[in-house]
Amino acid sequence: MKSKLLLLPLVASLGACSGGHDEGPVNPPVPEAVPGLISGELTALNKDTGAATIGNHQLDFKGAALGRSANLLEQLHVGMLLTVQTGVDGKVDTVQFDDLLTAPVSFNDGKTLKVAGFEILGVNNISQFKLKQMVEVSGYALDSSRIQATYIAADDDTESSLEGAVTKLNDAKTSFMLGQVTINLSQANTALKNGTWVEAEGLMSSQEVAGELTNLTINSATVEIDTPDFDHVDGDVEVAGRISWVAQDLSHMVVNQNLAVGIQQSTQFEDGSKAMLKPGVMVEVEGSWDLNAMRLNADEIEFDGDNDVSIELPEFEAQGYADYNADTGVMTMNDIPFFVSPRTQFEDGLNKDRSFTNEWVEFSGYQQGNDYLVQEVESDEIDTSRVELEGKVVDGVGFSATLLGYQVINNQLAQYIGKQVEAECDRTPDNKLDNCSVEQDND
Known part of the structure; x- marks a missing residue:
C-alpha cells in the first residue's frame, strides 16, 4: 500500500550473430509485446538475473541494482502485488509496490488472523505472527473486513498504512473509517467523499480487550486519494484482481473495489465466457484507459483458474x-x-x-x-407505478418493514426483516410499496 515508486534504468540488451552463412540478413528475435502497464502478483523471481513473472508476462528487472534503488531485487518477494510500467523495448521502467496494509496484528487465536481489524485469509502458518506485531500484507480486498493475502511478512515500520474506501465521513471532513480503523485528520480534506479510495498513514493506537486490539485509530493521519488514472500509460493496461461487483446487464464491473471496467461487444474472453463474470472471480483484464468514463475498457478478459472466493x-x-x-x-x-x-x-x-x-x-x-x-x-x-428493488429489509418506524427507504404496507415484507431480497412492487401515489413479488437472496 505504501505505493513506493522506484525508477529503474532501461538497459539495452545487445547481441551479435556471426558465421559464414550467405543466406541473407538474420533478423533478431522479436521480444514479447507487453502492455505498457501491468498490475498483478509477482509469481516468479530470479534475483540473480532479474527475470520475473507477473501474470502471463516474462519481465526483465536486470540492471535495477545500477539505478537509484540499488537493493530493489532484495526488496521483491514472490507473492507481492506490483504495478510495473514498461518501456518501448518491453523492459521494466518503473515499479510500484501495491501492498494493502502495514499494521499491527490485532487478533490471533491460532485459527483466525486479523491485521488492523481485517481478517487475513490464505495464510498457512499464522502462529508465527504475534499480537501487536507489525506485518506487511499484499493481497486482494474481498470486502470491508476480509483480505485474501498473496504475501505477508513481519515488518519493522513503526507507522501503519492502509487503503480502502472511505465510509462514515463526518461533515467537517476530518474523520472517517477505513474498515475497522478510525482515521482522524489534523485539518479538513475537502476532496474526500464517502466511497473514495484512499491511502492513509500514521501511528495507530488501540486498546487491548480480551486478547484483541480494539478502538483502532490513526490520529493526524496523512491521506492520499488513490483513484486509478492510467491516461499517462503508453500502450495497453493489464490489471489482475478479484471482481467486486458486476452490472446486471454485464456492461461493466468493478475489480479490486477500486477499478471500473467497461465490457464491450468486442471484448474477448479467455478460459471462460461472459456469463462467468461474478463477484469473487479472479480475472486478468487487458484494454485501454477511457479518461472520460474513468474506466478500463476491456479488450480481453481472462479467467484465472478455479480459486474463486465468496464476496460479502x-x-x-x-x-x-x-x-x-x-x-x-x-x-x-x-x-x-x-x-x-x-x-x-x-x-x-x-x-x-x-x-x-x-x-x-x-x-x-x-x-x-x-x-x-x-x-x-x-x-x-x-414508469413510476412499479419498481424493482434489491436490498436488505429493515424495521420501519410506524411500519413493519422498509426496503431502501420505501415503507411497505400491509406487513408484506415483515417476514424478511434482516434479509436480502429482490422485490417487484407497486408504488402507491404516496410513495409506498404494495403488491410485492419477493424472492429471497440466499447468497
Missing part, C-alpha cells in the same frame, strides 16, 4: 426519485444517502459532474458496512 458485499438495486449533489457526491432517495465515487458509471446522458433534483433514476452498487456505494446510475424509463 451485499448488493442493492433501486428505482425512484432522487436528488444528486455533484459537489458532495451524495445521491439521496427516500432520505437515504447513496455515495457516488470516481468509479461510478453514469449512463444515458447523466453526468456525475452535474447535480440533479427529483430525477427518476435506476442505480445500483453494494453496501460496505451500512454505507451504500453506488457503482452505476441510469436514467430509467418513466
Whole structure:
C-alpha cells in the first residue's frame, strides 16, 4: 500500500550473430509485446538475473541494482502485488509496490488472523505472527473486513498504512473509517467523499480487550486519494484482481473495489465466457484507459483458474426519485444517502459532474458496512407505478418493514426483516410499496 515508486534504468540488451552463412540478413528475435502497464502478483523471481513473472508476462528487472534503488531485487518477494510500467523495448521502467496494509496484528487465536481489524485469509502458518506485531500484507480486498493475502511478512515500520474506501465521513471532513480503523485528520480534506479510495498513514493506537486490539485509530493521519488514472500509460493496461461487483446487464464491473471496467461487444474472453463474470472471480483484464468514463475498457478478459472466493458485499438495486449533489457526491432517495465515487458509471446522458433534483433514476452498487456505494446510475424509463428493488429489509418506524427507504404496507415484507431480497412492487401515489413479488437472496 505504501505505493513506493522506484525508477529503474532501461538497459539495452545487445547481441551479435556471426558465421559464414550467405543466406541473407538474420533478423533478431522479436521480444514479447507487453502492455505498457501491468498490475498483478509477482509469481516468479530470479534475483540473480532479474527475470520475473507477473501474470502471463516474462519481465526483465536486470540492471535495477545500477539505478537509484540499488537493493530493489532484495526488496521483491514472490507473492507481492506490483504495478510495473514498461518501456518501448518491453523492459521494466518503473515499479510500484501495491501492498494493502502495514499494521499491527490485532487478533490471533491460532485459527483466525486479523491485521488492523481485517481478517487475513490464505495464510498457512499464522502462529508465527504475534499480537501487536507489525506485518506487511499484499493481497486482494474481498470486502470491508476480509483480505485474501498473496504475501505477508513481519515488518519493522513503526507507522501503519492502509487503503480502502472511505465510509462514515463526518461533515467537517476530518474523520472517517477505513474498515475497522478510525482515521482522524489534523485539518479538513475537502476532496474526500464517502466511497473514495484512499491511502492513509500514521501511528495507530488501540486498546487491548480480551486478547484483541480494539478502538483502532490513526490520529493526524496523512491521506492520499488513490483513484486509478492510467491516461499517462503508453500502450495497453493489464490489471489482475478479484471482481467486486458486476452490472446486471454485464456492461461493466468493478475489480479490486477500486477499478471500473467497461465490457464491450468486442471484448474477448479467455478460459471462460461472459456469463462467468461474478463477484469473487479472479480475472486478468487487458484494454485501454477511457479518461472520460474513468474506466478500463476491456479488450480481453481472462479467467484465472478455479480459486474463486465468496464476496460479502451485499448488493442493492433501486428505482425512484432522487436528488444528486455533484459537489458532495451524495445521491439521496427516500432520505437515504447513496455515495457516488470516481468509479461510478453514469449512463444515458447523466453526468456525475452535474447535480440533479427529483430525477427518476435506476442505480445500483453494494453496501460496505451500512454505507451504500453506488457503482452505476441510469436514467430509467418513466414508469413510476412499479419498481424493482434489491436490498436488505429493515424495521420501519410506524411500519413493519422498509426496503431502501420505501415503507411497505400491509406487513408484506415483515417476514424478511434482516434479509436480502429482490422485490417487484407497486408504488402507491404516496410513495409506498404494495403488491410485492419477493424472492429471497440466499447468497
